[in-house]
Amino acid sequence: MHPLNRRQFLKMAGAASMLAALPRAVSAQTVAARVVVVGGGFGGATVAKYLRMWGGNVQVTLVDPSPAHISCVLSNLVVTGALPMTRITLGYTALAANHGVEILQGSAIAVDPAGGRVTIATATGNQVLDYDHLVLAPGIDFAPAPGIWNPDLTPHAWRAGTQTTVLKNQLAAMRSRDTFVMTVPKSPYRCPPGPYERACVVADYLKRKGRTGAKVIVLDANASIQAEPEAFTKAFNVTHKGWIEYVPNAAVQSVNSSTRSIVTTARTVNNAKVLNYIPNQVAGGIAASLGVNSSGYVPVNPLSYAIANYPDIHVIGDSCAVPASDGKAVPKSAHMANSEAKICADAILRSLRGEALDENIASSSACYSPITSKTASWLSTNFIYGDIFDAAGNVKGKGMHRVDIGEAPAAEVGGDSFEDMFTWADSLFADCFV
Amino acid sequence: MLIYKQTLIGTVAALAALSLSSGAHAAPPAGQLLASQCAQCHGTNGNGPGFDELAGKPTNELYNELREMKYSQQIEGIMDRQARGYTDTQLRLIADYLAAQPGAGDD
The missing domain is CATH 3.50.50.60 (FAD/NAD(P)-binding domain)
Known part of the structure; x- marks a missing residue:
């Protein structure tokens, strides 16, 4: 039995004039806010962990059809037989044990944005979860x-x-x-x-x-x-x-x-x-159901990853389209999904406290790619919130502007980077799932 | 239902007073979100597993190293690129936050 969530509490509080006068921030401290996270990949796992780590009185439910996430990172080395599948299998038990994230095995099949409810299909039937904030991180779907x-x-x-x-x-x-x-x-x-x-x-x-x-x-x-x-x-x-x-x-x-x-x-x-x-790829179906751009991904607010019209519904990771300068798109990667998850977690917690969103934000991606069974290269890119530009160099709005990108210089493509690839992957795995 | 509501109101009022005095939900430390961008490769709060441990290192040492990499003429390691992704003010916030984290400060 959960205590009333914040949304339910506010509904009841609305009936009592004395309570209705309480500032939103105070009421947020007294009744646990409930966040439902759909999708337990790199983005979903990270937002669940960081909401609990930074949030205190926040109840977080992570929904995924599988008991563990199997990482695309390093998976090409499973294809060649260099690594076993267990090496890229990342369970959710540490998120529960270390951070108190509730794990629900199931698939989100419908969102009711006006009612603040999401329906989850599970092995024992459908469950309807109320949320104060909903984070959708379903990854990609394939175009027909x-x-x-x-x-x-x-x-x-x-x-x-x-x-x-x-x-x-x-x-x-x-x-x-x-x-x-x-x-x-x-x-x-x-x-x-x-x-x-x-x-x-x-x-x-x-x-x-x-x-x-x-x-x-x-x-x-x-x-x-x-x-x-x-x-x-x-x-x-x-x-x-x-x-x-x-x-x-x-x-x-x-x-x-x-x-x-x-x-x-x-x-x-x-x-x-x-x-x-x-x-070709598009946003995962449950996220896409809320509206996509011409490329098939869900446009989001770069400060909170909220979708248009619903500040309590967020889309992060491969499914989202972050406003960016022309020709300098935010890449869809595990590292970037982790990066976006932290910005989203911080924004949700600020919103629950009634604070303004942080505009002094940055996102990043870094990754290593094997070239042979013993050598690898790397790629790095960084974004800062601010003006974004069209192809002619004119300001077209606010978003995540790419301030740097670069790949390993030739001398860096080799054995040392191959070793570094595992240090990076293990660190990323732990920051998301442990 | 009415009784439930009245009980709830009383509880809420008491808890509100309590949480206001304890400051349980203060604003996050400056630099917390920016510094979390280091964690993908250096561990949550800079505490590993990963590359060089950052937690608990002296703030000036972190800041100076980050600036050295940011303004390096020749790109060698991946950090020479990543450090270019932040303003100097952001690098200072990151260094201050990581220096304040508990950690052995080991490499």
């Missing part, structure tokens, strides 16, 4: 595939777990002269360097296994490499020369999973040995 796509036959492996294993097994079955075909979705998509990283470690695997004449064909829907162009151009043209063929401007027109064939605007490949079709 043109053609006949069956991910069991031609996996995306762009949500880690079973799909990762399917791709791993298909890669392991490849022999000499076989072809591995993969697509790079149209931007914006989850993890900008991820597809190029995958091409590299798959090529490296085929080379190490002596699969002579085998080849990785990268069909990129975009006009050029979307992240770390220097590192990946060198990896494709020098490190993995002869093993990777990179094809830009290859928008997918149709897919056929049963024949493992794909038609794009730049190239058609029939009967590949492996077809790793990574579709």
Whole structure:
């Protein structure tokens, strides 16, 4: 039995004139505010943890269909067999034990924004949860595939777990002269360097296994490499020369999973040995149901991650679209989802105390990408809240303006960065899930 | 229902007075949110696991190192980039917050 949540309390308090006169901030201190977080990936786990760590009297329920999150970070090394699945499986028990986060296994199926309620489908039936604030962090969904796509036959492996294993097994079955075909979705998509990283470690695997004449064909829907162009151009043209063929401007027109064939605007490949079709992406369905932009993601207030018209509903991580300067978009990454989660947590707590939102905020992303089984590169980018600009350089509003971006200089692409990759991943995993 | 409501009102009034006097929900320390951006690679509150432990290090040492990386002419490590993501005023807030965190200050 929970005590009344803040919303219920305010409803009752509204009936009593004496209480109605109490300032919002005082009432917030006396009745635990209830926050429901939907989605236990990097963003959802972090916002749940930090709300409890910073918030004191806040009740937090984290909703996810699985008892553990399987990380996309490092998952390409599970595809090659370098790491076991357990290495990227991140449970929720520490969030409960260390921070008092309540874990509810289920899926959000409907939001009632006016009523402040969210319906969760669980194994024992639907539950309706009242919230004072709702945070949606469902990650990505896939845009409809043109053609006949069956991910069991031609996996995306762009949500880690079973799909990762399917791709791993298909890669392991490849022999000499076989072809591995993969697509790079149209931007914006989850993890900008991820597809190029995958091409590299798959090529490296085929080379190490002596699969002579085998080849990785990268069909990129975009006009050029979307992240770390220097590192990946060198990896494709020098490190993995002869093993990777990179094809830009290859928008997918149709897919056929049963024949493992794909038609794009730049190239058609029939009967590949492996077809790793990574579709175009959009906001996760429960977030998308509240309204999306032309790219399929949910526009948010950069100070609070609240959606338009509902300051108590927030969308963070891969599903959201943060206002940014033209050509300098906020990337969809685990590190960035963690970053946004903290800004969102702070904003929710300020709002519950009746304070103004903090405008002195910054967000960031940093990541490491394996190039071979022993070397890695890195990517770093930073954003500060303030004016954002259109392509002509005119101020177009307020948002997160990119103040820096850069990849590892050539001398930094190597073994030390490969070691650093695990330090980074373990630190990130712990900051989100422990 | 009426009884419940009256009981609630009494409880609320008492708790409101209590929490006002204890200041249980004070504004967050300056720099807390900015410094939390370090935690992805240095651990929650700069306490690891991760790269160099930051918690409890002298504030001037942190601030000077951050500025040195921010204004480095040549990019070497990833921190030479990350430090460029903050104003000097923000770096000072970050250093002050992390210096005040309990930690061994180990590398």
